Amino acid sequence: MKRPYRIFSLLFVLLATGCGPAGQSFHGIYSASGVTTLLITGYSGATGQVTGTRRISEGVTSDLIISDSSGQCLLPANLEGDVAVVSPGASCTQIIEGVTITMSITTGTASLSGKVVELRLAGNVTMASQGKSYSGTFSENSTLTRVAK
Structure with a gap:
């Protein structure tokens, strides 16, 4: 009888410590603030405020998903230590005031x-x-403050 008890105990410890999605401490709804900078070829740069909410939740093919309040922009991220790294090549398309x-x-x-x-x-x-397309680069530096789990 001791052997099944030990196996059960070992399984319980492994499941209890290994259970749950990676990055669960990140999960929640956040209020966003910060700055986005756009540099479009042939135009001067533009800077805008980051506002709204973001949600960080469990991913399906990644550890985490970072999404905006509209749910249109879903960015997969994987944990590397205590930092979530957004998957290079992840893309997001939004229509803002008639501009895609x-x-x-x-x-x-x-x-x-x-x-x-x-x-x-x-x-x-x-x-x-x-009917015209413009390309360039962007950067965003924002602070997300948790408002709900």
């Missing part, structure tokens, strides 16, 4: 400290409006 904006991530990290996540993204951007 597609962002493709080249680098991105999310670092958690208590209830705050520092999100840093950079990559390429394409804007399409009235």
Whole structure:
């Protein structure tokens, strides 16, 4: 009888410590603030405020998914130690005031400290409006403050 009890105990310990999605401490709804900078070829740069909410949840093919409040922009991220690294090549397309904006991530990290996540993204951007397309780069530096689990 001792052997089945030991096996059960070992399984319980392994399951209890190994259970749950990776990065569960990141999971929650966050209020976002920060700055996004666009540099479009042939135009001067533009800077805008980051606002709204972000959700960080369990991913299916990645450890985490970082999404915006509309649910249109879903960025997969995987944990590397205490930092979530956004998958290079992940892209997001949104339509804002009639302009289609597609962002493709080249680098991105999310670092958690208590209830705050520092999100840093950079990559390429394409804007399409009235049949014309423009390309360039973007960067976002934002602070996400947890408002709900």
